[in-house]
Amino acid sequence: MGRSPCCEKVNTNKGAWTKEEDERLIAHIRAHGEGGWRSLPKAAGLMRCGKSCRLRWINYLRPDLKRGNFSEEEDELIIKLHSLLGNKWSLIAGRLPGRTDNEIKNYWNTHIKRKLLSKGLDPQTHRPLGEPYNGCNNGNISRPAPDYEIPAFENPKTPEIADFFQYDRFESSPIEPAVHKEKDHPDLNLDLCISLPSHSSADRTVDTKPSSISCSKGLQVNYGGYCEIRYCERNAGDFYQSRLL
DNA sequence: AAGCCACACAACCGCGTCACG
């Protein structure tokens, strides 16, 4: 038995939204707030799928959206964040106020990809085209540590990430962003890795997927049915600090 | 002016995750 459809396929409009539909959606959300997307179309008198309503609101109608061209600063930020996070568009969007994940994804695919390619850089690895792509020393797929700072997340999706970017976990005191560690200790080589759990999983029921991504410096994420986020400090290729966040 | 093509972006689809009963 398959997944039940998200909405009735019959009697639902598809394609471009009309002005009237937009107005209905805006009026309904103003009156009742966001959420309840499944029941919203009926309540708002819209012949639309709830998902479609949610998307229309988030990507187009939300009042806090910044419309218009991306600035050079936003370009740079997107490239940096992509090198750290990969195609995690929602996380990237969380760092760009007024921009949506869909908008950034489209912008990446149409502009930035080409921009990087024209500079001779691989848009996925951010390394020069044709350069061999080495995993990190523990066998994980690894993104290179870029030579710029990780910007703090303004709207982090998880308390762990918020905590990581805003608090110094080693000192258990707020304020000093983790990235400053590297400024203070330029000899440190910091890596963000997503990898299989480092400890034995024999005592757990784990649907282990051989997936691992290493995204940046300072944060290691392990997953395999469950997930670990670790902050790592490297020196001469050897991890000598690795803390669970 | 018409046809074609490439591009940009809105919208859709499928699936993973989470919350709740």
Added chain:
DNA sequence: TCGTGACGCGGTTGTGTGGCT
């Protein structure tokens, strides 16, 4: 613990538009 519904995310598709021939 399991099943189900709702939500959110990322990949993909569809369509409008502008430029070129």
